[in-house]
Amino acid sequence: MAVQDSPHVADVALDLAPAKPVTNTTAKPVHRLPVQIDWPTWAIVTTQAGILVGIIGLWEAAATTSVIDAFFWSQPSAIWHTLKIFFTTGDAWTDISFTFRSTIFGFLLGTAAGSLLGLSFWWSRNYAAIVQPYIICLESIPKLALAPLIILVFGIGLGSKVAVATALTLVVSTLTAYAGVKALDPDGEKLFYSLGATRWQVFRKLVVPFCLPWIISVLRVNIGLALTGAIVGEFIASQHGLGRAILYAGQTYDIALVWVAVLVLSTLAIIMYAAVSWLESLLRKGTRQ
Amino acid sequence: MSKANSATLASASPQYRNWLQRNRRDQIFVRVTQLAVLLVLLILWEVLPKAQIINPLFTSYPSMLWPTFLELLTATPQQASILSHTLSTVVATVIGFAAAMVLGTTIAATLWWWNSLYKVLDPYLVVANAMPKTAFVPIFYIWLGATLSIYGMSLAISLFVTILMIYSGFQSIDPNKIKLAQSFGASKGQILRKVVLPGSVPTLIATLKVNAGLSLVGVVVGEFQSANLGLGYLIQYGSQIFKMNIVMTAVTILAIVSSVMYLAISWLEAVVMRRR
Amino acid sequence: MLSSPPKLYVDNVCMTFKTATGVFEALVPVTLSIPSGRFVSLIGPSGCGKSTIFNIIAGLLEPTAGKVLIDGVDATGTIGRVGYMLQKDLLLPWRSVLDNVILGMEIQGVPLREARERALSLLQRYGLSGFEYLYPSTLSGGMRQRAALLRTLLFDTDIILLDEPFGALDAQTKLQMQEWLMQLWSDFGKTVLFVTHDVEEAIYLSDEVHVMGTRPGCILESILIMLPRPRVRTSSLTPEFIAIKEHCLNLLTASAPALPEAA
Structure with a gap:
């Protein structure tokens, strides 16, 4: 060892x-x-599981023996009970689907538009120099602060959540793709031109594949941002979604339901994160970087 | 090619003067265009709502920013001037990310020290990092109350990123440097203090940059929900009573605050990097 | 010679750059006349404008004055006329060796399948068989250089420009690559323009060597190498070879600027 x-x-x-x-x-x-x-792997896995079981066990025990206030903290058995209700008679699937759709649409829209915008800076240095300060300016504004405004403009439906998620992901993708463009080796362009390539050929065969690793590297960040955007959008005004469920449960002091919604949301977050990570490794293999 | 440094100086030559002029003209052109674009945006923002092409209810006017600011200095919601709202947000942000840096670095160092602990906690850290921390705002409010919940959110949102970033920074230290120190008989503590930590300064600064932004977001989202002080509160309050003047002024100040923080960290970076 | 124009004729080409500190004369009128099928080397100190000449011949740079004629036709500032191998191999990491090698044909619009077929036989014949479907990151420096050279060759132009292709290789590999290049040259009969820092390499490979001087870049002397072909390694030990080498080194030392230079 x-x-x-x-x-x-x-x-x-x-x-x-x-x-x-x-x-x-x-x-x-x-x-x-x-x-x-x-430590050997079995010891590590056992400890990992032990921590989880220990926390749940202690929590349950402390709540039943009134060491902690079950009203404020709820307890695992109550959470499990609420979870079953949430999925059988509650709005679980409506909420999950609403949050999922806002996130995915915002993620796709923001990443695609941002990457294209970033790549477009390759075409003209002057254009890039003019637009860049605005992008950096936009980057420095905490976009989530604009969420109430976006909700006002786009209404309380799905559109406004998608808009918040898009706003968060767009700028990150733009700046990352532009970083890729800036890292391009001018000699690579020279090689292409010496072979008689047109500007469009250089863009398609050199610039895009070269910048792809940059664009891919930001996917995992963006899926998290998109989800945050969707949740915050739901906090501010919404009729559906896991974010709204958390907020509503919190306001009515239904702590078990808060836990359930947080749990479901976290599971959703982790599934999406894992899916994007998997996609990323797949793409990385495809692009040989 | 060393065209530039082996340049034969011909300062009086007309071509050179010509070139200098053209170069300056190019730079001026870019700057002027940047300003022009800004001006056009401001004018559009002012004129379009006035002409009722877009709804002024949603956008306010740029000309209203300054008067609103002055107004908010005295008569404001919650009897607090806009300066105390700003201060409250800044303080919560700074406390949050400073705490996240200290705590995160300590935890990362512990994990570096004790690899098995890292292996045990690794899945928990990854999960915690992937979770949307802002979802915890309501529950933090219940547990911690109005003020502390905002500090808590500010810390929580940047803590796990900090741990993961700094830990991977520690991991990426050249193992040969560690071997060198070991060959001199360095203890683990000495390696941490003399090789790993100083070598991770760029990572620390990169983390700082990420965290300042994250903590500000955490604070603002926290204030949306549970505060009666702070810029996030002003934004939420303004949009609820449809006073876009307040919203826009608060957003502008927020943008300034975040730019100043970013500049401050960049300055710090420049100072630290020059010393290296 | 008089009836048919030379393959490549560089006619009084000058180049001045405007830099932040002034106007820099990279090349004063340079004239080169290269018959078809010749192997021609340019040697000179760094900053003598070798790469500038190459960029001008490849059409990547417009000369301040003068012309580039290929087969007697004005080709100044037109790209895609010559094969150009830059100092770095510039293999695209996301393409297999085969797909890297066909880049030139692909850009010229040759159907992919045809391009690949043509490339495969070449790769197999010239020491890259078994590497066709590997990615550049798995190749050694020598192999990468071979791939880059074959890419240039497959672009199928009569003239190829090689800018220090073996500069970054270790001594052993370099010798192997020189033999390999000689093999290619005699098989394909291309007109080769070769830039190097290595005097011995230049003499060993070339029919003629042009020694360049710096500040401003110019051709100091053109030397015909009459050594018989095929040459062998021990050719470099013959008195003729040594005499030429000595002459070149003298030229280069004499043209080198005195070290403490007035600013």
């Missing part, structure tokens, strides 16, 4: 020790390289 080269280093230290003439001036402390023993 130990690192391969550690005994080697230790040996050297030991070999040197007797060879050194024994002088009383500066005796350097000689000690072995500290070797850290990594």
Whole structure:
């Protein structure tokens, strides 16, 4: 389990020790390289599971014995009960679908439009120089602060949530794709032109594939941003969605329902995150970066 | 090619003067166009609502920003001047991201120190990072009350990113440098203090940049929900009573605040990087 | 010679750049006349304008004055007339070796299948068989350089420009690559213009060597290399070879600017 080269280093230290003439001036402390023993996988997995079970068990026990106030914190058994109700007689699927659609539409729209905008800067340096400060300006405004405004303009339906999610993802994608454009090797362009390529050919065969890793690298960030946008949009004004469910439950002090909605939302977030990560690795393999 | 540095100076040559002039003209052209675009946007924002082409109810006017600001200095919601709203937001943001930096770095160092602990906690960290932290605003409000919940959100939103970013920064330190230190007989603590931490300064600054923005977002979203002070509160309040003047003024101040924070961190970055 | 025009004729080409610190004369009138099928080298100190000449011949740079004639036809400022291999191999990491090699044909609109067929036989014949479907990141420096050279060759122009193609290779690989290049050259009969820093490499490979000087860039002397072909490694030990090498080195040392230069 130990690192391969550690005994080697230790040996050297030991070999040197007797060879050194024994002088009383500066005796350097000689000690072995500290070797850290990594736990075996089964121990790690057991501990991981143990932490989860422990927290749930303690929480349940503390709530039933009134060590913590079950009204404020709720308890696992009540959450489980509410979860079943939420999925059988509640709005679970409507809410999930609403949040999911807002997120995905915003993610796709923002990423696609932003990437195209970023790539478009390759076509003209002057155009890029003129537009860039505005993009950076837009980047510096916390876009979520505009959420109430966007809701006012787009209404309380799905459109406004998509708009908030798009606003959050668009700028990130633009700046990242533009970073790719700026990293382009001018000699690569030279090669293409020496082969008689047109500007459009250079764009299609060099600029786009070169910038693809940049565009892909931002997907995972964007799916998170899009979800945040959708949730905050729902907080401000909405009739559906997991964000609204959390807010509503919080306002009525139905803590178990808050937990359920947070749990479902987190599961949704993780599934989307994993899906995008998988997509990213797939694309990365495809682009050989 | 070393065209530039082996340039033969011909400062008096007419071509050179010509070139300098053209270069300056190009730069001026870009700057002027940038300003012109800004001006056009402002004018459109002023004129279109006035001409009733877009609904002024949604957009207010740029000419109203300054008067609204002055008005908000004295007569404001919650008897607080706009300056105290701004201060409240800034303080919550700074506290949140400073706490996230300190706590995050400490946790990252612990995980670096004890690899098995990292392996145990890894899935929890990834999950926590992927969760939308803003969803916790209502529950934070219930647990922590109006003021603390905002600090809590400010911290929570940037903590997990901090841990993951700094930990991966620690991981990316050249292992040969660590080997070098080990060959000098350095202890683990010495390696952390003398090799890993100083080598991670660029990562720390990159994290700081991300966090300042995240914490500000956390604070504003928190204020939407649960505060009666702060720029987020002003925005939410203004849009509820359809006073776009207030919303736009608050958003403008927010943009300025976030730009100033960004500039401050960039300045810090420049100072630190020059020393290296 | 008089009846048919030279393959490539660089006619009094000058180049001045305007930089932040002034006007810089990269090239004073340079004239080169290269018959078909010749192997011609340019050697000179860095900054002597070798790459500038190449960029002008490839049409990537408009000369301040002068013309480039290919087969007697004005080709100044037109791209796609010559194969140009830049210093870096510039293989696209997202394409397999095969698809990198056909880039030129692809841009010229040759159908992909046809281009691939043509490239495959070439790759197999010239030491890249088994590498066709690998990606450049898995290749060694020598192999990458081979792929880049074949890409240039497959662009199917009579003239190819090679800008220090072996500059970054280790000594052993470099020798192998020189033999490989000689093989290619005798098989295809292209007109080759070759830039290098290495005097011995230039003499060993070329029919003629042009020694360049700097500030401003110009051709100091053109030397015909009459050594018999095919050449072998030991050719470099013959008195004739050594005499030419000595002459070139003298030219280069003499043209080098005195070190502490007045600003």
